[in-house]
Amino acid sequence: MKSTLNKSQQRLVVIVLGSLAMLMTLLWFAQHTRDSAYNTLQQQAQNELARYRITLQGILAKYESLPQLLASHPLLQTYAAQPSNQSIDHINNLFATTATLTGAANIYLLDSSGLTVSANNWNQPTSFIGRNFNYRPYFLQALQGKSGRYYAIGTTSKQRGYYFSYPIRHNQQTVAVIVVKVSLSNIESRWETAWERNQPQLVVADPDGIIFISSRAQWRFKSLQPLSMSQLRRLRQTKRYGDKPIMTLTLTTKPLSATFSPATTIFTIPEPDGTERQYLASHLDMPEAGWRVYILLDLASAHRDSWFTLILIATLLTLGLLVILFITEKINNVRQLREARDLLETRVMARTVDLTASNERLLEEIEEREKTAAELKQTQDELIQAAKLALLGQMSAGINHELNQPLTAIQAYADNAGKFLTKNRQAEAEDNLSQISLLCKKMANIIAQFKVFSRKTSGTFLPVEVISCIADSLRLLDSQIKRNQIQLMVNATIKEAFILGDAVRLEQVFVNLLSNAIQELNESTKKAITINVEISNIETSNDKLIIQFRDSGPGITNVKKIFEPFYTTKEISLGLGLGLTISKRIIESFNGQLTAANHPAGGAVFSVELPLYKGASKNEKENK
Known part of the structure; x- marks a missing residue:
C-alpha cells in the first residue's frame, strides 16, 4: 500500500511540475514568438520605407531644378527686362511644351504682386491666368530671392501637388516668380493598385500630422492627432488644403518595448465594416520635403502565426508530458517502442518543418513572379508610350511646317481684313475672316490627328x-x-x-x-x-x-x-x-x-x- 501511495505521489508531483514547466514555457514562447514576429515586421517596414522614401525623393528631385532652368530661358529674361503681351504668348507656349515633355502638372509665372500672368493651361477653363497666389508660402519664399517649395491642394485645379518656385531677378530685384507644380496623384494610384487590403498601407503626412497621400482613400485629409486652433488658423490662411475639413483619424496607439525602434508603434484603426484592425506602424522623415512617410503592416497574420506556433508548442509539450508519464510507468517494458516512436516523431517534425519551409518559399516565389510580370507589363506599356512620343518628337519638324503655313496665311488675312475694315470694304473683310476660319479648322484637324496618336x-x-x-x-x-x-x-x-x-x-x-x-x-x-x-x-x-x-x-x-x-x-x-x-x-x-x-x-x-x-x-x- 505504501509503495502504491508513493507511486501515486510521484506521478502527481511529475504531473504538477510538468504542468508548471509547460505553462512557463508557453508564456515564454508566447512573448518570444510575438516579439520575433514584430521584429520581422519592423525590419520589413524599415526596408520598405527606405525604398519608398528614395522613390519619393527621386520624383521631387526630377522637378526641383526645373524652375531655375526655366528662369534662365531667354524668353523669361526678356520678359523680366521688358514685359509685353507678345512675350506672354511665347511664354505660354514654352510652358505648355515643357509641361508636356516633363510631365509637370502645371507651370506658371507670377508677377511681383503674386498675380498669374502666364501658364501652361492658358487656353483651358481652369486657367491660372488672372489669379493671385500671394498668400502661398512658395511665392513668399521666392520673393525673398530664395528657391521655394510647398505642397498643398490647388485652389483652382483642386488637385494635390508639390510646388517648386524660383525668383526671376532684374536689376538686383525680384520682378517675377516661376512655379512648377508636380502632381502627387500618380504616386498614390500606383500604391492603390499595388496594395490589397491585407497588404502594407502607405501614408504620407505633413508636420501637423495631416495625411495628404494614402493608399487608403478614407484616411486622406485626416490628422493623426487633434489639431490646435493655431494650426487650423494657419491652414486656413495658407489654404494648404483649400476648403476641405480636416478631421481627426480615429485611432489608438500602443508603444512597444524598449527593444524596438522609437519610430515603431502599434496603431488600432476602425474599419468601415465596424471591425478594428491592428497595424505595426513605422515611419521615416523626409526633412527636405517636410514629410513623414508611414508604413502600416497588418498584425493579423503575425498574431495568427503566433497562435499557431503556441498551439503547436502546447500540443508538443502535452504530448511530451504524456510520453514522460507513460515512460515512467512502462520504462522497462516499452523502452524499444519508446525509442522507435521518438525517432518517428523526430522525422515527422523535421519533414513537416521542411515541407512548411518549402511551401512558404514556393508561395513567395509565385508572388514575386506575379509582381515581376505586372511590372514588366507596366514597363512595356510605358516603353511603347515613350516610343510613340519619341516618334512625335521626330515628326515635330513636320508639325511645325504644317502649322506655320496656315499661321502665316492667317496673319496675312488678318492684316488685310483690318485694312479692308478701315476702308469700309465689308465684303472683302468678311471673305478674309472666312478664310481665317477655314485655316483654323485645318490646324485643328492636324493637331487632332497627333493628339489621337499620342494618347495611351x-x-x-x-x-x-x-x-x-x-x-x-x-x-x-x-x-x-x-x-x-x-x-x-x-x-x-x-x-x-x-x-x-x-x-x-x-x-x-x-x-x-x-x-x-x-x-x-x-x-x-x-x-x-x-x-x-x-x-x-x-x-x-x-x-x-x-x-x-x-x-x-x-x-x-x-x-x-x-x-x-x-x-x-x-x-x-x-x-x-x-x-x-x-x-x-x-x-x-x-x-x-x-x-x-x-x-x-x-x-x-x-x-x-x-x-x-x-x-x-x-x-x-x-x-x-
Whole structure:
C-alpha cells in the first residue's frame, strides 16, 4: 500500500511540475514568438520605407531644378527686362511644351504682386491666368530671392501637388516668380493598385500630422492627432488644403518595448465594416520635403502565426508530458517502442518543418513572379508610350511646317481684313475672316490627328480596320513625305480588312516603319515607298492579312540583328534602336509576325502578318 501511495505521489508531483514547466514555457514562447514576429515586421517596414522614401525623393528631385532652368530661358529674361503681351504668348507656349515633355502638372509665372500672368493651361477653363497666389508660402519664399517649395491642394485645379518656385531677378530685384507644380496623384494610384487590403498601407503626412497621400482613400485629409486652433488658423490662411475639413483619424496607439525602434508603434484603426484592425506602424522623415512617410503592416497574420506556433508548442509539450508519464510507468517494458516512436516523431517534425519551409518559399516565389510580370507589363506599356512620343518628337519638324503655313496665311488675312475694315470694304473683310476660319479648322484637324496618336491605350483588343489605320498613319507623315519628295504608292487588293488588336498601337507600328523608311531615303537618289496589302489563304479559315512596306533605300545591313534592342545604324539623335523591337512585340501581342528582308531589286521590305478577323459586326464596320 505504501509503495502504491508513493507511486501515486510521484506521478502527481511529475504531473504538477510538468504542468508548471509547460505553462512557463508557453508564456515564454508566447512573448518570444510575438516579439520575433514584430521584429520581422519592423525590419520589413524599415526596408520598405527606405525604398519608398528614395522613390519619393527621386520624383521631387526630377522637378526641383526645373524652375531655375526655366528662369534662365531667354524668353523669361526678356520678359523680366521688358514685359509685353507678345512675350506672354511665347511664354505660354514654352510652358505648355515643357509641361508636356516633363510631365509637370502645371507651370506658371507670377508677377511681383503674386498675380498669374502666364501658364501652361492658358487656353483651358481652369486657367491660372488672372489669379493671385500671394498668400502661398512658395511665392513668399521666392520673393525673398530664395528657391521655394510647398505642397498643398490647388485652389483652382483642386488637385494635390508639390510646388517648386524660383525668383526671376532684374536689376538686383525680384520682378517675377516661376512655379512648377508636380502632381502627387500618380504616386498614390500606383500604391492603390499595388496594395490589397491585407497588404502594407502607405501614408504620407505633413508636420501637423495631416495625411495628404494614402493608399487608403478614407484616411486622406485626416490628422493623426487633434489639431490646435493655431494650426487650423494657419491652414486656413495658407489654404494648404483649400476648403476641405480636416478631421481627426480615429485611432489608438500602443508603444512597444524598449527593444524596438522609437519610430515603431502599434496603431488600432476602425474599419468601415465596424471591425478594428491592428497595424505595426513605422515611419521615416523626409526633412527636405517636410514629410513623414508611414508604413502600416497588418498584425493579423503575425498574431495568427503566433497562435499557431503556441498551439503547436502546447500540443508538443502535452504530448511530451504524456510520453514522460507513460515512460515512467512502462520504462522497462516499452523502452524499444519508446525509442522507435521518438525517432518517428523526430522525422515527422523535421519533414513537416521542411515541407512548411518549402511551401512558404514556393508561395513567395509565385508572388514575386506575379509582381515581376505586372511590372514588366507596366514597363512595356510605358516603353511603347515613350516610343510613340519619341516618334512625335521626330515628326515635330513636320508639325511645325504644317502649322506655320496656315499661321502665316492667317496673319496675312488678318492684316488685310483690318485694312479692308478701315476702308469700309465689308465684303472683302468678311471673305478674309472666312478664310481665317477655314485655316483654323485645318490646324485643328492636324493637331487632332497627333493628339489621337499620342494618347495611351486601354489595352483591350477590339476589331481594328487596317486600311483606315494605314491612311491615318500616312496623314501623320504627309508633310515629311512631301518635303522629302518621296513617291508613295499604296496597292490594296481589298477595300477593308479587320484584325483583332489596338488601333493606336497598330498605327504606332505603321508610323514607325514609315518613319524608318523616310530616314533611309535621305541619301537615296530614287525616293519611293510602296505599301502592299493582301490576304493569303483566302479560301481557308486561317486567313492572314499581309501588309508590306518597301523602300528604295540602301537596304538592311544586318537583317539578323535588326529587331534586337538598342541595335541601330542611325545617329543617337535619330533613335535609340528600340522602335523596331517595340513594333515587333506589339505585332506579336496581336498574334502576328513582323519580319524584315532585303528586296532582290534593292531596298528593304518589312512585312506585317496578322490573323484576319471576320467577326466584325455591321455596326462596327459602319463606325470604323
